[in-house]
Amino acid sequence: MQTTELIWEIKNNIEKIGRILKVVEVCGTHTVSIYKNGFHTLFEGYIDFISGPGCPVCVTHEGYIDRLVELSSEWTIYTFGDLLKVPGSSKSLSQARANGGKIKIMYSPVDAVDSVENDEKAIFAAVGFETTAPAFALSLEKVIEKGLKNVKFACELKTIDEPLKSLLQNHIQVDGIILPGHVATVIGVDGFKFVEEFKVASVISGFEGYDILLSLLSITQDILNEDFTVKNEYKRVVKKEGNVVAKSYIDKYFERTGAYFRGLGLIAGGGLKIKDEFSEYSIDISYDHTKQKDSLCRCADVLTGKIKPFECPLFEKVCTPISPKGACMVSQEGSCNAYFRYGKWKRR
Amino acid sequence: MKFIQKEHGNGGKQTYELINELFKPIFDSEILKRGDDSSIFDLVSKKIGVTTDSFVVKPYFFKGGDIGKLSVCGTVNDLAVSGLVPKYITASFIIEEGFPIEDLQKIVRSMKEYADIAGVEIVAGDTKVVEKGSCDGIFINTTGFGVCEKEGRLPSIEKIKGGQIVIVSGDIGRHGACIYSHSSELGFEEKIESDCAPLNRVINELLENVEVCYMKDLTRGGLATALNEIAQKASVDIYVEEDKVPVSNEVKALCDILGLDSYYLACEGRFVAVINREDKQKTLEILKKYNKEACEIGWIGDTKEKRVYLKTNFGGTRILDMLYYEMLPRIC
Numbered sequence: 001m002q003t004t005e006l007i008w009e010i011k012n013n014i015e016k017i018g019r020i021l022k023v024v025e026v027c028g029t030h031t032v033s034i035y036k037n038g039f040h041t042l043f044e045g046y047i048d049f050i051s052g053p054g055c056p057v058c059v060t061h062e063g064y065i066d067r068l069v070e071l072s073s074e075w076t077i078y079t080f081g082d083l084l085k086v087p088g089s090s091k092s093l094s095q096a097r098a099n100g101g102k103i104k105i106m107y108s109p110v111d112a113v114d115s116v117e118n119d120e121k122a123i124f125a126a127v128g129f130e131t132t133a134p135a136f137a138l139s140l141e142k143v144i145e146k147g148l149k150n151v152k153f154a155c156e157l158k159t160i161d162e163p164l165k166s167l168l169q170n171h172i173q174v175d176g177i178i179l180p181g182h183v184a185t186v187i188g189v190d191g192f193k194f195v196e197e198f199k200v201a202s203v204i205s206g207f208e209g210y211d212i213l214l215s216l217l218s219i220t221q222d223i224l225n226e227d228f229t230v231k232n233e234y235k236r237v238v239k240k241e242g243n244v245v246a247k248s249y250i251d252k253y254f255e256r257t258g259a260y261f262r263g264l265g266l267i268a269g270g271g272l273k274i275k276d277e278f279s280e281y282s283i284d285i286s287y288d289h290t291k292q293k294d295s296l297c298r299c300a301d302v303l304t305g306k307i308k309p310f311e312c313p314l315f316e317k318v319c320t321p322i323s324p325k326g327a328c329m330v331s332q333e334g335s336c337n338a339y340f341r342y343g344k345w346k347r348r
Numbered sequence: 349m350k351f352i353q354k355e356h357g358n359g360g361k362q363t364y365e366l367i368n369e370l371f372k373p374i375f376d377s378e379i380l381k382r383g384d385d386s387s388i389f390d391l392v393s394k395k396i397g398v399t400t401d402s403f404v405v406k407p408y409f410f411k412g413g414d415i416g417k418l419s420v421c422g423t424v425n426d427l428a429v430s431g432l433v434p435k436y437i438t439a440s441f442i443i444e445e446g447f448p449i450e451d452l453q454k455i456v457r458s459m460k461e462y463a464d465i466a467g468v469e470i471v472a473g474d475t476k477v478v479e480k481g482s483c484d485g486i487f488i489n490t491t492g493f494g495v496c497e498k499e500g501r502l503p504s505i506e507k508i509k510g511g512q513i514v515i516v517s518g519d520i521g522r523h524g525a526c527i528y529s530h531s532s533e534l535g536f537e538e539k540i541e542s543d544c545a546p547l548n549r550v551i552n553e554l555l556e557n558v559e560v561c562y563m564k565d566l567t568r569g570g571l572a573t574a575l576n577e578i579a580q581k582a583s584v585d586i587y588v589e590e591d592k593v594p595v596s597n598e599v600k601a602l603c604d605i606l607g608l609d610s611y612y613l614a615c616e617g618r619f620v621a622v623i624n625r626e627d628k629q630k631t632l633e634i635l636k637k638y639n640k641e642a643c644e645i646g647w648i649g650d651t652k653e654k655r656v657y658l659k660t661n662f663g664g665t666r667i668l669d670m671l672y673y674e675m676l677p678r679i680c
C-alpha cells in the first residue's frame with residue numbers, strides 16, 4: 001500500500017471510531033521514530049501519542065546511580081554510554097568520572113570481559129530489558145569460564161510484562177499499544193499474550209516510519225473489529241516463540257525479582273537478579289527506592305502519560321539535552337529528549 | 349623509516365633541515381623560500397578577508413583525503429563562501445614526537461596539491477614538536493587571506509528574505525560518515541569517500557552569474573546546524589523537504605546501523621546557498637556541472653520564529669534542531 005493511502009486509511013478508520021485515539025508506545029526507539037517522522041503533527045486531532053516506561057535509562061532510580069558513583073572510587077564501573085549523564089542525587093557517573101571515579105564505557109558486555117585487566121576490580125552495570133539481558137547472561141558465562149574473580153555484576157535488569165500490566169491496570173486508559181519490537185525479538189509474540197486480557201488493541205512493531213504506519217492501521221482496524229489479539233507487524237524479525245536460545249540464557253543465570261520503575265514504583269517480578277548459585281558474581285547494589293531528591297522534575301508523570309513533556313515546569317527552561325535534570329531528557333530515546341529535539345514547537 | 353624527534357622542533361639544525369628539506373621544496377613558494385620572519389605580499393583590493401582554522405582529524409589519512417588536504421580545503425572554503433577569492437594561506441604544524449616523516453611528507457604534498465588546485469599560495473608556516481602523548485599525531489592550523497574582487501556580489505545575511513529558496517551543492521554527510529566508518533571498524537572504510545574538496549571554483553562561477561544572497565559551507569554539525577545558524581542570524585524560518593535532501597545510499601546505510609542522523613554529519617566540500625527563486629535554474633545549471641546531486645532542498649518562510657522545520661517523507665512536520673550531542677570524536 002502506498003504511504004498516502006495508508007495514512008488516509010488510518011485517518012478514515014479513526015473517523016469511523018469517532019474519537020481521538022490514545023496510543024501508547026512502550027519503547028523509546030518508537031518514540032523517536034514517531035517524532036522524527038513527524039507523526040505527532042501528521043495525526044494531530046486523530047492520535048494522542050503517549051510514551052511508556054520502556055526506556056531503561058528513563059526508569060532507572062537515582063539510588064542505583066548513587067551506588068555506582070560510590071563504588072567507582074574503588075571499582076572500575078563498566079557501563080553503556082547512555083547511563084553516564086543520568087543524574088544521581090548528588091552527581092552523575094559522568095561527573096564522578098571527572099572527579100577521578102573509574103568509569104569505562106562498554107559497547108558489548110561480552111567483549112568488555114576481555115578488556116578487564118588482571119589487577120582491576122570491575123563492576124558491570126547491567127541495565128536494560130529482555131533485549132540486553134541475554135548479552136549480560138553471556139558475559140557472566142564468559143566470566144565464569146575464564147575463572148575471573150575480579151568481575152561482579154550490578155544487576156538492575158528489568159522485564160517488560162509486569163510494568164506494562166501495572167501501567168494498564170493502574171495508570172492509564174489507552175485505545176492501543178505499540179509493543180516493543182526489540183524485546184519481542186527475545187520473548188516472542190507469546191511473551192505479550194497477557195496484554196489481551198486488558199481488551200486493548202496491540203501490535204508488535206518495527207521501527208521504520210512505514211512499520212509505525214502499518215501498526216497504527218492494525219490498531220485502528222482492531223478497534224473497529226473489537227479484535228484484541230496481539231498482532232505482529234514485525235514478522236521479519238519477531239517469531240511467535242521469540243528467540244529460544246536467548247530466553248534459555250536468561251533462565252539459566254537470572255530469576256525474577258522486584259524492581260523499581262520511575263513513575264510506576266516498586267513492581268513485583270519486574271526485574272531480574274542473578275540466581276543464588278551465581279551470587280559470588282553479583283554485587284549488592286540495594287538502595288532505598290522511597291528516598292527521592294526533591295525536584296520539580298516530572299519524569300514520573302511523563303512516563304505514565306499523565307502529562308506531556310512540555311507541561312513539566314523544567315522542560316526547556318532549565319532541563320535541556322545539554323543540561324538534563326531528569327532521566328527522560330538524558331536518554332536520546334527519552335520522551336522529553338525526543339520532544340525537545342523534534343517537536344517542542346508544537347506547544348506554541 | 350624516519351620519525352619526528354623532539355629535536356625537529358628545537359629551532360636548531362634539525363628544525364632548519366626539516367623546513368628546508370621537507371616543507372619548502374614541496375610548498376615551492378618564492379615568498380616562503382625567502383625564510384624571513386614575516387612574508388610580504390601584495391593584495392590589491394579594498395576589502396580583504398581573513399579566516400583561521402585548526403585541524404585535528406583522526407585518522408589523519410582517510411578515504412578521499414588526509415589532514416593536509418582538509419586543512420587547505422577548510423580554510424579555502426571559509427573564504428569562498430564569504431564571497432572572497434582565496435589568495436594566500438599560512439600553515440602551522442604541531443607534531444607529536446615519533447611521527448613518521450614519510451606520513452608528514454604525504455600530508456605536506458597533499459597540501460601543496462590542493463593549494464594548487466584551489467589557486468592559493470602557502471606563504472608562511474611554523475613547526476612545533478611536542479613530547480610523545482602531548483598531541484595525537486599531527487595538528488595543523490591554517491590561516492587564509494582572500495580578496496573581494498567585486499564588492500556588490502558579496503553575499504550577506506541581510507539579503508535573506510521570505511520566499512527565497514535554499515540550494516545544497518551536493519549529497520550530504522560524506523565526510524562525517526567517512527570518519528565515523530574508520531572509527532567504527534564495521535568494514536565501511538572502503539565504501540564511503542569523504543567529500544573534502546575546495547569549493548572556490550564552483551562558488552566563483554556561481555557568483556559571476558547569479559546574485560547569491562547568502563552561503564555557508566557545511567562543516568561540523570552538518571546541514572542541520574548550518575541551516576539553524578542561518579535561521580538564527582537572519583531571524584527567519586527555514587523549511588526543508590526531507591525527500592529532496594540528497595544522501596547517498598552508503599551514508600544512509602551507515603546512519604541506519606549506527607543510529608546517526610545524516611543531517612548532522614559533517615561535510616567538507618558542500619555548501620548551502622540562499623538565492624532568489626528566479627535564479628534557481630541558472631544556479632542549478634552551474635552547480636550540477638560540479639556535482640550532479642546539487643538541488644533545491646527548501647525555502648525561506650515568511651514567519652520569523654528562527655526555526656528550521658523538516659517536512660518529512662510521510663507528510664508530517666518536525667523541528668530540525670541544532671546538534672546537541674557530540675556525534676564524532678574528532679572530525680576536522
